[in-house]
Amino acid sequence: MADKITSDANPARIISGRVLTEIYMRTNRTLHCLLFIILTAVSRLSAQTNKTVYVIADGIPADVIERLDLPNIKKIIAQGSFTRMHVGGDAGTYNQTPTISAVGYNSLLTGCWVNKHNVPDNDIKAPNYNYQNLFRLIKAQYPAKKTAIFSSWEDNRTKLIGYHLPEAGNVDVDYHFDGYEKDTVNFKHDIASNYMHMIDEKVVTAASSTIKKNGPDLSWVYLEYTDDMGHAHGDSPQFYNAVKMLDVQMGKLFEAIEFRKKHFKENWLLVITTDHGRDEKTGRGHGGQSPRQRNTWMVTNYRPLNTYAERYQPAIVDIMPTITRFMDINVPVNVKREIDGTPLIGKVSVAEPAALFVQGNLDITWKAIDPAGIVKIWLAKTNDYQVGKPDDYQLIGEVAVKDQHVFISVKDRPSMFYKLVLEAPYNTVNKWIVPEAKK
Numbered sequence: 001m002a003d004k005i006t007s008d009a010n011p012a013r014i015i016s017g018r019v020l021t022e023i024y025m026r027t028n029r030t031l032h033c034l035l036f037i038i039l040t041a042v043s044r045l046s047a048q049t050n051k052t053v054y055v056i057a058d059g060i061p062a063d064v065i066e067r068l069d070l071p072n073i074k075k076i077i078a079q080g081s082f083t084r085m086h087v088g089g090d091a092g093t094y095n096q097t098p099t100i101s102a103v104g105y106n107s108l109l110t111g112c113w114v115n116k117h118n119v120p121d122n123d124i125k126a127p128n129y130n131y132q133n134l135f136r137l138i139k140a141q142y143p144a145k146k147t148a149i150f151s152s153w154e155d156n157r158t159k160l161i162g163y164h165l166p167e168a169g170n171v172d173v174d175y176h177f178d179g180y181e182k183d184t185v186n187f188k189h190d191i192a193s194n195y196m197h198m199i200d201e202k203v204v205t206a207a208s209s210t211i212k213k214n215g216p217d218l219s220w221v222y223l224e225y226t227d228d229m230g231h232a233h234g235d236s237p238q239f240y241n242a243v244k245m246l247d248v249q250m251g252k253l254f255e256a257i258e259f260r261k262k263h264f265k266e267n268w269l270l271v272i273t274t275d276h277g278r279d280e281k282t283g284r285g286h287g288g289q290s291p292r293q294r295n296t297w298m299v300t301n302y303r304p305l306n307t308y309a310e311r312y313q314p315a316i317v318d319i320m321p322t323i324t325r326f327m328d329i330n331v332p333v334n335v336k337r338e339i340d341g342t343p344l345i346g347k348v349s350v351a352e353p354a355a356l357f358v359q360g361n362l363d364i365t366w367k368a369i370d371p372a373g374i375v376k377i378w379l380a381k382t383n384d385y386q387v388g389k390p391d392d393y394q395l396i397g398e399v400a401v402k403d404q405h406v407f408i409s410v411k412d413r414p415s416m417f418y419k420l421v422l423e424a425p426y427n428t429v430n431k432w433i434v435p436e437a438k439k
Contacts, residue, residue, distance in 0.1 A: 047265070052323050053211065053219045053257060054271040056108065057246050058101055059227030059286060061277035062297040064235075068243055072251030073299055076270065080301040083309055083344075087276050087316045088294040089113040094432050095340065099286050099293045101227065104275030104316055106160050109133040111320030111339040115432075116386070124159040129168040130388050131338055134320055135161050136171045137329050138218050148175035148216035150207035152199045152224040154182065175216055177206035193228040197245065200225045204249040211256040215266060218327065221253065235283030257301075269326045271319055272299040298344075302326075308351050308369050309344040317341035321427075336428050337378075337393070337421045338385060349401050349424030350375060357418075357435035360411035366422060366429070371402035373425035381415040391419060401425070 062084050065073065087104050089097035095113035097103055098120055106119040110131045114120050118128040132140075135147050149157050157176050162168020180187055180199045187195040187202075200223045207221045229242040250272060257268045273296060279285040280292045287293070296316060308314070318341040324331055325343045342351050348369045356363040364377065376398050380391040394413075399406045401424055410418070418433040 048267040049217075049265065050267050050269070050327055051215060051217050051260075052269040052271070052327055053207075053221060053253065054108070054319065054323065055221040055223070055250070055253065055273070056105060057226055057272060057274050058222070058224050059230045059276060059278060060243060060246075060274045060297075061283075061292050062295045063292070064240070064243055065297050065299070068240055068247075070244065070247040072247045072254060073272070076250065076254055076272070076299055076301050080270075080299070080303045081305055083298045083300075083305065083314060085273065085296045085298050085314050085316055085318070086294045087296050088289055089115075091289045091294070094434065096289065099276035099288060101275050102155070102160065105156060105222070106133075107316050108273070108275075108319050109135075109160055111317045111341040113317065113340050116338060116340070119160070124155055127160065127162070127168075128386060129162050129165070130386060132169070132335050133161060133171075134218060134323060135173060135220075136169045137324060137331060137335070138327060139171055140169070141329055142217070145217040146174040146214065147172075148207075148210060148214075148219040149173055149178060149222075150203045150210070150219065151176075151178040151222040152181060152196065152203050153222060154179040156220070156222055175210055175214065175219075177203060177210070193225070193232065196228050197225045197242070200245075200249065204252055208252045208256040211253070212259050215260050215264060218323075223249065230278055230286075231284055233284075235278070239283065254301075268301070269323065270301040271323070273297065273316065273319065275316070302345060305344050306346060306348055306369075308342055308348045311369075312351060312367075314344055315341065318344050334385065334390060337391075337430055339428075340430065342427060342429065347426040349373065349426040350422055350429055353420070353422050353429045353431045355418075355420055355431050355433050357433055358407075360409060360414075362408050362410055362418070362420070362433065363405070364408065364420065364422075365405045368401050368404050370426060371400075373401050374398050375401045376423040377406060377408065378421040378423060379410070379413065380419040380421075381413060381417065383417065383419060393419075393421065 088099050089095040095115045097114040100121055102122045102124050103119050106117045110117045110133050112131045116131045157163045157178055163173055180202055187199055189195050226242045226246055229239045233239050257270055260266050261268055276286045277293045277295045321339055321341045322344040325346050350366045351369050352367045354365045377396050378393040379396045380393045382391050384391050397406055397408050420431045422429050
């Protein structure tokens with residue numbers, strides 16, 4: 001039967017059918033390829049670019065922001081959130097950090113406390129550039145992305161960021177508006193410090209116009225006048241009026257960001273914070289470890305913050321890893337192991353690590369924010385990273401994140417000093433240990 005069908009078949013008809021089938025299959029493949037190309041192009045065009053502006057408004061304790069009527073800041077909070085934070089490291093420990101301006105700026109820039117970044121005061125004599133800052137990290141991964149600084153103090157760019165310094169990675173800043181404090185012709189220095197308000201106004205105007213026109217990917221805005229009024233008058237109408245002036249300036253920045261969001265495919269993170277609080281008695285001083293001097297805040301247009309931000313009191317060092325996560329900056333492992341902060345957005349596994357040296361053992365604890373997965377325990381007996389060399393980390397244990405503790409013997413690893421790193425699925429935290437018996 002099969003032979004008969006074959007012998008009776010029309011050869012021309014068979015060939016024609018095969019050709020039509022081949023044409024159909026090729027056409028189908030071509031259409032699929034075209035569809036894939038179109039969908040990919042649409043996806044790329046529709047993807048939003050993430051950009052960040054962070055503001056440091058100098059020397060404003062959290063209670064002042066909470067008590068004053070600040071309509072523009074309230075508008076930003078309505079879109080995002082307000083969070084109390086702290087500066088000063090962990091009081092009474094190896095990373096206790098002075099509540100001083102440049103110290104706070106660099107803690108935000110690097111995500112590290114003073115024991116690492118080595119800026120203990122406003123002199124900024126010898127920053128440790130091995131602890132890389134936001135501007136260096138973004139340029140290393142995304143050289144084409146644009147950065148900007150708008151600052152009432154030039155040292156923020158030249159000393160802290162390390163602009164064009166070989167030891168700081170020759171980092172570039174594409175747009176910079178600063179150094180006005182040195183211009184005594186246009187900004188004549190007066191006893192009342194009105195010139196500093198004029199400088200802040202110049203800085204905000206430059207920031208707003210540059211953001212609207214050029215949309216830098218990462219911008220730092222620094223404003224000083226509030227701290228000057230705090231030092232001069234303490235908690236007073238003059239200080240509160242300076243904060244209200246700041247609120248107007250934040251309205252201009254927010255308007256510029258909203259303009260970019262409306263007219264460009266961009267997703268903007270705005271973070272406004274301060275570098276330190278003020279003393280409880282007069283409001284004039286800072287630098288110590290009293291609660292109000294340590295008590296700061298963060299206003300952001302981002303929502304929602306994560307469980308860590310909601311349940312704990314974050315620190316200024318948490319802003320840096322928050323920005324790197326938002327900007328999709330892939331932080332190298334050696335840098336990540338040194339960062340003292342925890343991201344305030346996205347998933348977080350562990351927070352608040354602690355460790356005790358107990359008779360040759362490490363009693364390690366942490367808070368399980370997201371209990372899924374395993375935490376790897378890494379240990380180093382060196383601190384070579386501070387001089388630009390790698391530390392020799394050894395994996396000494398693995399335990400479920402949800403356990404929140406582990407007891408590990410280090411009797412075969414005697415040392416006067418330990419660096420501990422907890423590497424979990426969604427974040428990494430670290431702690432230093434100096435055994436009490438060996439102090």
